[in-house]
Amino acid sequence: MKRNVDLNEITDGRFYGLNDLVRADCRDCVGCSKCCREMVDTIILDPLDSFRLTRALSCSFDELLSRKEIELNVVDGIILPNLKPQEDDRRCPFLNDTGRCSIHAARPGFCRMFPLGRYYSDRSFSYILQTRECPKVRSKIRVSKWIDTPELQRNQKFVGDWHYYLEDLSVRLDKSAQETQRQVQLFLLHSFYRTAYSAAEEAQFYEEFEERLNRARSLLV
Ligand code: SF4
Numbered sequence: 001m002k003r004n005v006d007l008n009e010i011t012d013g014r015f016y017g018l019n020d021l022v023r024a025d026c027r028d029c030v031g032c033s034k035c036c037r038e039m040v041d042t043i044i045l046d047p048l049d050s051f052r053l054t055r056a057l058s059c060s061f062d063e064l065l066s067r068k069e070i071e072l073n074v075v076d077g078i079i080l081p082n083l084k085p086q087e088d089d090r091r092c093p094f095l096n097d098t099g100r101c102s103i104h105a106a107r108p109g110f111c112r113m114f115p116l117g118r119y120y121s122d123r124s125f126s127y128i129l130q131t132r133e134c135p136k137v138r139s140k141i142r143v144s145k146w147i148d149t150p151e152l153q154r155n156q157k158f159v160g161d162w163h164y165y166l167e168d169l170s171v172r173l174d175k176s177a178q179e180t181q182r183q184v185q186l187f188l189l190h191s192f193y194r195t196a197y198s199a200a201e202e203a204q205f206y207e208e209f210e211e212r213l214n215r216a217r218s219l220l221v
């Protein structure tokens with residue numbers, strides 16, 4: 001999602017790599033679930049998030065939609081899923097009654113890195129520390145440890161590939177007829193989300209994702 005903001009206003013002004021120490025460790029969020037109540041509809045799900053959720057909950061992407069745990073919205077001209085805030089109190093559907101994440105091991109990438117965010121530039125990206133989002137005093141932790149992501153190198157490649165694929169597509173769709181836009185949006189949703197991944201592990205997911213991405217790239221030339 002593109003954001004027109006002054007980085008100096010929302011971050012500490014630094015860019016972080018995986019090996020850098022960053023003041024992000026909130027020590028297990030004890031007693032706080034603010035971001036799981038207030039920012040839920042900004043948690044956009046990428047194909048890996050969809051894979052993790054459907055695997056952990058033993059359900060399909062369409063079932064997540066029909067159970068109102070996720071919803072679809074248009075982001076930069078492309079239909080993408082996000083976590084759906086609950087109707088009564090806007091909390092995340094996976095926040096349990098004790099204020100904890102009920103799908104911790106399968107939580108989306110956005111939740112894993114918060115309050116870090118990603119800054120994309122020159123076909124690559126780095127991490128930024130959003131200083132206004134979390135009220136807790138935080139201690140230093142290495143970025144790679146904080147984002148708690150297996151297969152880290154493959155994951156970083158996936159994150160960049162997916163982001164720049166969407167960015168390129170968004171630019172091209174902007175110049176396309178409405179019917180073309182609609183067909184491409186539905187194709188994307190079907191190819192990367194609604195069609196279940198057969199992978200059992202994340203390592204296999206990345207292989208399957210790359211196959212789908214290559215196919216999508218060739219079909220949408
Ligand atoms: S606002 Fe900060 S401390 Fe509170 S739940 Fe979110 S990350 Fe944890």
Ligand code: SF4
Nearest residue numbers: 036092094095101111
């Ligand atoms: S998935 Fe878990 S960590 Fe993410 S917003 Fe929901 S409850 Fe919070």
